[in-house]
Amino acid sequence: MKIKTNFSFAAVATLALSALVALTAVTVANAADRVKVGFVYLTTPGDHGWTYAHEVARLDVEKHFGKKVETTFVENVPEGPDSARVIRELAKQGNDIIFTTSFGYMDHTIKVAKEFPNVKFEHITGYKRSPNVATGNIRFYEGRYVQGVVAGLMTKSNKIGYLASFPIPEVIQGINAFGIGLRSVNPKAEVSVIWVNSWYDPVKEADAAKVHIAEGADILAQHTDSPAMLQTAEKAGVHGFGQSSDMKAFAPKAQLFSSVNNWGPYYIAKIQQMMDGKWSTGDGPDHWAGNTWVGMADDYLVLSPFENMPEDVAKAAAQAAADIKSGKNKIFTGPIKDNSGTVRVPAGKTLNDGELFTTLDYYVEGIKGKIPG
Amino acid sequence: MEALILTVLLTSVPLIFAATGELVAERSGVLNLGVEGMMLMGAVSAFAATSIFGNPYMGILAGALAGAMTAAVFSLFALGLATNQVATGLALTIFGSGLSGLVGAPYVGGTVDGLPNLAIPILVDVPIIGNLLFNHDIMAYLSIGVLMLVAWFLNRTRAGLVLRAVGNSHDSAHALGYRVLLVRFGAVSFGGLMAGLGGAYLPLMLTPHWSEGMTAGRGWIALALVVFASWIPSRILIGALLFGGITIMQLAGQARGWTVPSQMLSMLPYIATIIVLVLIARNRDFALANSPACLGRLFISNK
Numbered sequence: 221m222k223i224k225t226n227f228s229f230a231a232v233a234t235l236a237l238s239a240l241v242a243l244t245a246v247t248v249a250n251a252a253d254r255v256k257v258g259f260v261y262l263t264t265p266g267d268h269g270w271t272y273a274h275e276v277a278r279l280d281v282e283k284h285f286g287k288k289v290e291t292t293f294v295e296n297v298p299e300g301p302d303s304a305r306v307i308r309e310l311a312k313q314g315n316d317i318i319f320t321t322s323f324g325y326m327d328h329t330i331k332v333a334k335e336f337p338n339v340k341f342e343h344i345t346g347y348k349r350s351p352n353v354a355t356g357n358i359r360f361y362e363g364r365y366v367q368g369v370v371a372g373l374m375t376k377s378n379k380i381g382y383l384a385s386f387p388i389p390e391v392i393q394g395i396n397a398f399g400i401g402l403r404s405v406n407p408k409a410e411v412s413v414i415w416v417n418s419w420y421d422p423v424k425e426a427d428a429a430k431v432h433i434a435e436g437a438d439i440l441a442q443h444t445d446s447p448a449m450l451q452t453a454e455k456a457g458v459h460g461f462g463q464s465s466d467m468k469a470f471a472p473k474a475q476l477f478s479s480v481n482n483w484g485p486y487y488i489a490k491i492q493q494m495m496d497g498k499w500s501t502g503d504g505p506d507h508w509a510g511n512t513w514v515g516m517a518d519d520y521l522v523l524s525p526f527e528n529m530p531e532d533v534a535k536a537a538a539q540a541a542a543d544i545k546s547g548k549n550k551i552f553t554g555p556i557k558d559n560s561g562t563v564r565v566p567a568g569k570t571l572n573d574g575e576l577f578t579t580l581d582y583y584v585e586g587i588k589g590k591i592p593g
Numbered sequence: 594m595e596a597l598i599l600t601v602l603l604t605s606v607p608l609i610f611a612a613t614g615e616l617v618a619e620r621s622g623v624l625n626l627g628v629e630g631m632m633l634m635g636a637v638s639a640f641a642a643t644s645i646f647g648n649p650y651m652g653i654l655a656g657a658l659a660g661a662m663t664a665a666v667f668s669l670f671a672l673g674l675a676t677n678q679v680a681t682g683l684a685l686t687i688f689g690s691g692l693s694g695l696v697g698a699p700y701v702g703g704t705v706d707g708l709p710n711l712a713i714p715i716l717v718d719v720p721i722i723g724n725l726l727f728n729h730d731i732m733a734y735l736s737i738g739v740l741m742l743v744a745w746f747l748n749r750t751r752a753g754l755v756l757r758a759v760g761n762s763h764d765s766a767h768a769l770g771y772r773v774l775l776v777r778f779g780a781v782s783f784g785g786l787m788a789g790l791g792g793a794y795l796p797l798m799l800t801p802h803w804s805e806g807m808t809a810g811r812g813w814i815a816l817a818l819v820v821f822a823s824w825i826p827s828r829i830l831i832g833a834l835l836f837g838g839i840t841i842m843q844l845a846g847q848a849r850g851w852t853v854p855s856q857m858l859s860m861l862p863y864i865a866t867i868i869v870l871v872l873i874a875r876n877r878d879f880a881l882a883n884s885p886a887c888l889g890r891l892f893i894s895n896k
Contacts, residue, residue: 266702296805381848412848423807424844426800427604431844434596448800451704470704589850 255495257281257487258315259293260306262322263420269445270419270464271295273481274321274344280484281491289491299324304332311336317494319356319487320344322419323388329353340499342490344483345390347577354501356486359515360390361397361576362544363479363523364441365551367461368401369540370476370526371409371439373533374459378409381432383442383449385419387591389577391443397551398441399586401540411587412437422448433458439476450474459528466524477537478524486512486520513573517545558582559589597845598725602733603799605837607632607791607808609736611815612822612829613743614660614787619819620747621780622760622887626682627667629812630689631785635660635792637697640803643705649797652705653732653790656797660789661782663689668781672774675891686812694805704801708732732794737830739787744826756780760885763892773892791815810863817866820873824883832869839865 257278265275278291292315297306303325310318311332317340320329326346333341333353341353349355371380380402384391395413402409412435414428425444429452432440440460442449450471453460460471462478490512493499502512515521523541526534543549552575554565564582565571571579583591611628618625635656642655663685671681708730716727747753759766759776767773791811796803814836822828839861846853 264698264701268702272702412850414844414847420804421807421809422800422802422804423795423809427600427841428844428848430600431597431841431848434594434600435845435848437848446800446802446804447704448802451801589847590852592854 254290255285255288255317255491256313256315257289257291257491258310258313258318259291260297260303260310260318260320260322260325261293261295262297262299262324263445264295268447268465268467268470270481271321271445273464274319274483276465277483277487281487284484284488285491288495297325301328304328307332307341308335311339316340317342317491317499323386323390340494347389349501351501354490354499354512356483356490356512357390358481358483358486358520359513360479360481360521361393361551362515363521364394364398365401365544365549366523366537366540367441367476367479368398368403369405370461370529370533370537371398371441372402372404372406373536374476374529375406375409375439377436377438378406379435379437380409380411381429381435381437381440382411382413382587383425383428383432383440383444384413384415385444386417387415387593389580392580392591393576394443395587396580396584399584400551400556403584403586405536409586411441413583413587413589415592416444418444420445422446425449426452429453429460430456447471462524468524468527473528475524475527476529477526480522480524482520482522485518486514515544516541517547552576557585559585559587561585595725597841601834601837601841602725602729603837604840605833606733606736606798607794607811608815608818608833608836609740609829610732610791610794611788611812612818612833613736613740613826614784614791615815616819616822616824616826616829617743617747617756617787618777618780618784619888620760620824620885621756621777622763622885622890622892623671623777623781623784624678624682624889625664625667625671625685625781625784626679626816627663627685627689627812628784628788628815629808629810630686630693631660631663631788632792632795632808632812632815633689633693633806634663635789636795636807637693637700637792637803638789639793640700640703640705640796641696643797644700644703647706649706649708650731652797653708653793656789656793657786658789660792661786663789664781664785667785668778672777672781672892675893678889678891690806697803697805700803701805703803705796707801708797730798732790732798735790740826740830747826757885760887763887763890767892767894773894777892788812788815814863814866817870821866821869823873823881824885836865 261271263271265272294306297303319342321344323345326348329341329343330348330350343355345357346355416424416428425446426448429449433456438458440449440453442463447467447470450460450467454471454474459474459476462475464481466478468475526537550570552571554569555563555567556565558564615628638659639652639656643649643652667685670676671678710730713727717723755771759773763773818832821832843861
């Protein structure tokens, strides 16, 4: 009896061991010719918005590298402690580089990265970094400046409604750039901001859009992800801007243009760096927005065609976009006053990248109310 | 202002449906805490059916059916197997949230054509109130119609009396020969049907999308509304308008630049619920006059 038990134990052990060896061999073989890339998504990609833009980029990566990469993604990952579990799981599965694609994953990415020093992490839109965590971001605010210009020229009621998600630097930059663009063409127009405290809540976004319209707004802008606002605008006969991906299909008569995020070139560049052994986290911890923070000039941010607006407005929008691309207009250049009239940035000074993250704790002229929290 | 009031009215409709259904279930003595789950099942089914058939009226039907079927799961356990109603109801909410997410996954990001408005001729031209009250979609009219019907049924019909009797003393009703479990099954199913309709209203009318957990606590507010209404149907209308008003108010307050933190404003509907519950608890005789005596108690017939 005892012998038999021992025998079967040995058999099982041998089997397990050989399986393990085989598995390792497979892994090694894979690792040799394939880079494994993991993505953490906030929502299901669907066919519009933030995560969709990342999904498009992931497919770009597959197309570009072909069989040299193997990509995995996990969707619907909440921005809480749960995300750490998912990121850790992706690292354990042998991914060489992991892109965590929402602001709220910041601390969890840093935490998990410590446990896997050999895995590279790229956190999207955050500002915290460590030896194996780089950050990547797009200068979304550039598109919002152009939105502000179009809104200022289009509005008849001089009331603009803005849906915001969370009061984080990226969102505040966007609101303020919108305000600066708006006031550059229309000194009377004012922006009301409603915080919906979510990235994706179609019911609340639609409610907030209805409230804006009821309060007299005739142009709507959003820093949330669903097309609910544009659909509401379409129904009510007002105009608005789409977010992250072209939302024309949802509101063919209401959409003026969308700011489209183009993450593909960034992903491809970082994966290539890794393959070449040249991956780095850039210029050190004081480099606020990370080693990748580019915008319209590099086509990381693309504006969809200007539509549903008069010729001269479209021209002004194109000019504003060209001036940002050429570097002629730096947007956050003084004099910048806050909405109580105090000069915050003196004439001639331009906020640098670090200051864009640390000093914008106010709304500029033209934005009503106060930043929450 | 008119546009704001209209928004409040629309926001109230799902609450009226869900709360009216739950009121009937509770008057029969069954506490079903699964309203949120049933609403989510209604919402996802309505959205799916509308995108498959391209007809929002199919969506209404599917939402109602899905709600009733989810309620049947509750009945199977809480009535058939006499499990604890509170635990079963909570489980139903979790079940409904999960299943609706699973069923709805392929529909995330899609969009449908919502319900058309049906203006009532002549009445719609009445100044001030015409457009506010008589230019809505079919479900908005239906919600008021059903509420009135339920009030009439409970207070003016023999069947309503039986239902209330079952809720107040199931042993007596049983002794008199009424089939307690059958009555309760009917009431719970009706509650599910109504919760399904309330859920269906979200993707069909409020926003033409499906997103996981899109009811965002409306089921719980509907439960609170039943207590708020102290189990009297007409008061549900007042409560639903109040809660709808607060939901919209917090958004309008932000748009007008009130310097109250938006998180605080987002809490308002829930704070209001708690305040109302506290106020009701202070005057028990008044509050509990219509409270079903057998609410939440298990009935096991001794055959």
